[in-house]
Amino acid sequence: EAEVAQSPRYKITEKSQAVAFWCDPISGHATLYWYRQILGQGPELLVQFQDESVVDDSQLPKDRFSAERLKGVDSTLKIQPAELGDSAMYLCASSSGTVHGYTFGSGTRLTVV
């Protein structure tokens, strides 16, 4: 069964440092999402790509967060500088646009110390 790949699985970084997460969606999925999930909460959408274009980044803290999907395939989410409040699970999902086609990766657990 096809999967959404994310790396790293865990990341510990010091505050004020830069950190990056990578996501490889299911082949052929045009839509890619990055979500942030704080402990005890549901996932919150940060950014949505359609191919290489951003279609929704209204919840992305743009002063420190950036996301790109240069060739419309894999994607990178970056935080610079990291803050203590950024500690969370960062989830990537991709969608084919069909009824069932929304698949999540296993996420990257970020701890900022």
Add this chain to the structure above:
Amino acid sequence: DAKTTQPPSMDCAEGRAANLPCNHSTISGNEYVYWYRQIHSQGPQYIIHGLKNNETNEMASLIITEDRKSSTLILPHATLRDTAVYYCIVRLLLVGSEKLVFGKGMKLTVNP
């Protein structure tokens, strides 16, 4: 904003049916009801979805009331591996509107 209301938690005995309720009183006619679950430290997993009719698959059954203002996810024979947070989500199926908006979900604990 999430358009659904779920109780924060529920317990169920192993082997018994688990009935997970969800209220979505403001659902519009073209919005689907989706259920996902998230096992600890994993990404959310699709379970089932429906529009008007009741639905069943290998994982669960979905019962939607006639007025569509509420639904129930049924796990017919709960196992310990069904312990997870369950999310009920309403969603449009239009190109460009596929994003899922999650609430806090409901923690289901299946007890031996």
